[in-house]
Amino acid sequence: SNSNPLKAAAAKLTEALSDGGPAEGVPGAPSPEPVALEEATEPREPLPPKSDQGAPETVSPTGQPTGAEPARKAQSGAYLTTAQGTRLYDTDHSLKVGPRGPVLLQDHHLREKIMHFDHERIPERVVHARGSAAHGVFQAYGTAENVTRAAFLRKGTETPVFVRFSTVLGSRGSADTVRDTRGFATKFYTEEGVFDLVGNNIPVFFIQDAIKFPDVIHAGKPHPDREIPQAQSAHDTFWDFVSLHTEAQHHTMWNMSDRGIPRSYRTMEGFGVHTFRLVDAAGGTTLVKFHWKPKLGVHSQVWEEAQIAGGVDPDFHRRDLADAIEAGAYPQWELGIQTFPDTPEQTFEGIDLLDPTKIVPEELAPVQPIGLLTLNRNPSDFFAETEQVAFHVGHLVPGIDVTDDPLLAGRLFSYLDTQITRLAGPNFNQIPINRPHAPVNDMLRDGFHQQAVHTGVAPYKPNSLDGGCPFFAGADTGAFVESPVEVPASRKSREAPASFADHFSQPRLFWLSMSPVEREHIIAAYTFELGKCWSNTIKERQLKALANIDAELCARVAQGLGLPTPEASQPLADVRPSPALSQIGQEWPPDGRIIGIITDGAADPEGVRALRQTVLDSHMVPLVIAPAGGKVGTGTEAITVQRTFATARSVEFDALVLAGVPAPGGDSYGARDAKAVEPGQRQTGLDPRLLLLASEAFRHAKAIGGWAGAEAVLEAAGVPASAPGVVLADSGEAVLTEIIPLLARHRVWDRFPTTV
Numbered sequence: 075s076n077s078n079p080l081k082a083a084a085a086k087l088t089e090a091l092s093d094g095g096p097a098e099g100v101p102g103a104p105s106p107e108p109v110a111l112e113e114a115t116e117p118r119e120p121l122p123p124k125s126d127q128g129a130p131e132t133v134s135p136t137g138q139p140t141g142a143e144p145a146r147k148a149q150s151g152a153y154l155t156t157a158q159g160t161r162l163y164d165t166d167h168s169l170k171v172g173p174r175g176p177v178l179l180q181d182h183h184l185r186e187k188i189m190h191f192d193h194e195r196i197p198e199r200v201v202h203a204r205g206s207a208a209h210g211v212f213q214a215y216g217t218a219e220n221v222t223r224a225a226f227l228r229k230g231t232e233t234p235v236f237v238r239f240s241t242v243l244g245s246r247g248s249a250d251t252v253r254d255t256r257g258f259a260t261k262f263y264t265e266e267g268v269f270d271l272v273g274n275n276i277p278v279f280f281i282q283d284a285i286k287f288p289d290v291i292h293a294g295k296p297h298p299d300r301e302i303p304q305a306q307s308a309h310d311t312f313w314d315f316v317s318l319h320t321e322a323q324h325h326t327m328w329n330m331s332d333r334g335i336p337r338s339y340r341t342m343e344g345f346g347v348h349t350f351r352l353v354d355a356a357g358g359t360t361l362v363k364f365h366w367k368p369k370l371g372v373h374s375q376v377w378e379e380a381q382i383a384g385g386v387d388p389d390f391h392r393r394d395l396a397d398a399i400e401a402g403a404y405p406q407w408e409l410g411i412q413t414f415p416d417t418p419e420q421t422f423e424g425i426d427l428l429d430p431t432k433i434v435p436e437e438l439a440p441v442q443p444i445g446l447l448t449l450n451r452n453p454s455d456f457f458a459e460t461e462q463v464a465f466h467v468g469h470l471v472p473g474i475d476v477t478d479d480p481l482l483a484g485r486l487f488s489y490l491d492t493q494i495t496r497l498a499g500p501n502f503n504q505i506p507i508n509r510p511h512a513p514v515n516d517m518l519r520d521g522f523h524q525q526a527v528h529t530g531v532a533p534y535k536p537n538s539l540d541g542g543c544p545f546f547a548g549a550d551t552g553a554f555v556e557s558p559v560e561v562p563a564s565r566k567s568r569e570a571p572a573s574f575a576d577h578f579s580q581p582r583l584f585w586l587s588m589s590p591v592e593r594e595h596i597i598a599a600y601t602f603e604l605g606k607c608w609s610n611t612i613k614e615r616q617l618k619a620l621a622n623i624d625a626e627l628c629a630r631v632a633q634g635l636g637l638p639t640p641e642a643s644q645p646l647a648d649v650r651p652s653p654a655l656s657q658i659g660q661e662w663p664p665d666g667r668i669i670g671i672i673t674d675g676a677a678d679p680e681g682v683r684a685l686r687q688t689v690l691d692s693h694m695v696p697l698v699i700a701p702a703g704g705k706v707g708t709g710t711e712a713i714t715v716q717r718t719f720a721t722a723r724s725v726e727f728d729a730l731v732l733a734g735v736p737a738p739g740g741d742s743y744g745a746r747d748a749k750a751v752e753p754g755q756r757q758t759g760l761d762p763r764l765l766l767l768a769s770e771a772f773r774h775a776k777a778i779g780g781w782a783g784a785e786a787v788l789e790a791a792g793v794p795a796s797a798p799g800v801v802l803a804d805s806g807e808a809v810l811t812e813i814i815p816l817l818a819r820h821r822v823w824d825r826f827p828t829t830v
């Protein structure tokens with residue numbers, strides 16, 4: 075109504091000021107009274123502990139509330155303000171001389187707004203740039219109490235956690251669905267300080283010594299001249315390196331297996347990779363490997379799905395994680411440990427525990443569950459939380475210590491160092507997501523982005539001016555005490571132990587542990603990736619490495635590449651397979667699986683509604699798919715269409731159920747949108763997008779079915795009623811009853827033709 079914006083703003087301001095403006099409470103606990111210095115040269119009684127740096131002063135040095143509660147600082151009050159808190163009346167027009175300019179340099183709001191924008195980006199992580207995260211809780215079973223004194227592993231203890239999943243090679247904006255290793259990093263905010271378990275979804279690594287990390291990453295990243303390909307290993311430099319540097323063959327084999335293309339972050343295992351050393355209350359030590367076991371089982375995409383999802387939904391995993399948490403389907407993992415006696419050799423059954431390219435098969439050392447992780451809250455600010463979280467393998471708590479794995483040693487340096495560039499200074503531990511929940515009383519001072527307003531005059535030890543504060547803890551008062559491990563005397567050298575020289579026995583163990591379908595996938599993956607290489611020398615060299623792993627694997631890949639099959643250059647290792655490595659064979663709860671319910675919008679709306687409810691009652695997620703958006707059914711019973719033939723793609727669904735068709739040959743699923751019909755598909759009279767949905771789901775070995783006339787539609791899509799995992803019944807619920815046991819094994823594996 076008031077056309078003059080200045081006047082309107084002034085009126086608003088007057089109104090706000092007259093009633094004191096909206097109430098803006100300053101949250102946070104009051105900080106302890108500052109201690110006045112009485113006599114600077116006199117030692118005094120010990121000071122009370124300094125306020126926790128983890129919660130910066132809510133009172134400024136001048137005694138005013140600072141509004142320092144970080145999460146809300148930027149968003150308090152009803153009015154738009156400058157960064158200095160001055161209220162604004164316009165943010166759409168720069169200050170000009172008249173409506174056509176010129177723009178005035180004195181426009182402080184314009185300059186502040188643009189200056190801040192210009193600096194909004196921080197460097198992405200040099201590896202693991204693409205990720206997503208969630209908050210949760212870790213509940214300890216108490217089963218590790220006999221091997222570690224870590225307080226957060228005591229029975230019943232609940233510890234807040236923040237978990238970030240990631241791919242390794244791609245940039246921050248790259249697709250989730252690429253073939254790659256996945257990061258699985260967990261920050262435990264324990265009462266004894268932060269413990270970070272910075273793991274991957276693959277239990278071995280490409281290299282045995284940290285000094286090779288820049289080499290493997292330079293080889294895996296896009297080619298330096300054209301910067302392609304993005305986020306994947308299917309290129310010459312990667313295969314050049316791993317074929318020359320054969321200790322990478324084991325990790326590469328896992329990448330080429332289904333583990334390289336997870337179905338979801340919720341269905342990945344996690345591994346600490348290195349061997350760690352646990353310390354019990356009496357100082358006794360045990361060597362361990364950490365495992366995360368997903369409650370929903372380990373499931374992967376098939377390669378064609380991953381490729382399609384990369385195009386239609388590059389955020390496939392990010393969306394899945396956030397949606398599941400929002401829906402209340404909280405993902406869970408059990409933390410487990412494999413334990414080994416801490417002998418001077420640090421080997422177990424002949425396996426060098428300090429070699430990060432080796433696993434210890436679960437059949438030799440079972441994984442013992444020690445606690446449960448539940449992710450139950452999505453971040454509210456991606457940048458503040460997911461992007462700024464800083465993990466570090468050196469964030470350890472009493473009871474958990476490192477070993478001499480040379481890869482781990484390099485990581486212990488790297489994870490602090492990298493934050494100096496990424497988070498621009500040494501005070502990244504004060505960023506809210508990185509703050510310990512335990513009291514912090516360090517003597518680190520100053521530096522860029524210092525948030526704390528410290529008290530006291532003596533940030534050094536020993537001191538008398540601060541009464542000797544702060545004091546040392548002992549092992550009995552929760553100090554982190556390194557276990558006094560003996561280091562055998564030797565001479566300095568740049569060399570690896572002889573046990574690190576075996577590069578082929580474990581990739582062979584992995585290969586032999588796979589089911590026939592999984593072997594087919596591995597062959598196809600090597601053939602695809604090497605087929606993307608340009609240099610025959612590199613392909614031939616990688617085939618020679620495969621020849622040392624398995625003759626059949628090598629021959630099949632060579633055949634796909636059109637190259638001769640080389641002979642093995644050394645005898646093949648005599649290994650016993652580890653059935654635990656296969657993803658196929660076990661059964662898992664169907665919880666959280668996504669069931670697509672296809673309806674033409676007209677036929678049997680009551681049946682669709684009932685099926686949808688049954689899916690929900692079975693702890694799964696129904697998505698109703700119809701030719702167009704809107705509602706199915708009428709009145710209060712109507713249900714919302716969540717995907718249309720234009721937006722649905724098979725990769726999203728774990729199973730598809732097709733609602734009945736009124737009469738055989740009826741046109742209810744007919745192609746209404748003539749433009750959607752592709753040449754050659756017109757003759758069926760059915761919408762080609764529907765046929766694609768069904769045929770893809772069938773090809774990817776998903777359970778598929780329908781009721782009351784669905785058979786004809788499925789036949790037209792090339793889905794024979796007699797094929798395994800095709801369920802036809804009288805009602806949607808009857809179909810679902812038969813589909814649930816199929817989902818337990820994730821896919822209808824019998825549908826894959828296998829030749830190995």
Ligand code: HDE
Nearest residue numbers: 199202238257258259273274284287347484485488489492
């Ligand atoms: Fe990392 N790694 N890494 N890495 N890593 C980083 O730290 C590094 C390794 C892993 O979600 C960086 O903050 C070196 C193994 C995860 O924020 C950097 C070596 C394993 C994440 C770094 C390794 C990992 C990282 C990049 C060889 C599995 C993402 C940004 C010695 C056990 C954490 C950052 C997140 C991130 C260095 C090897 C897992 C540069 C030098 C082995 C999950 O510090």
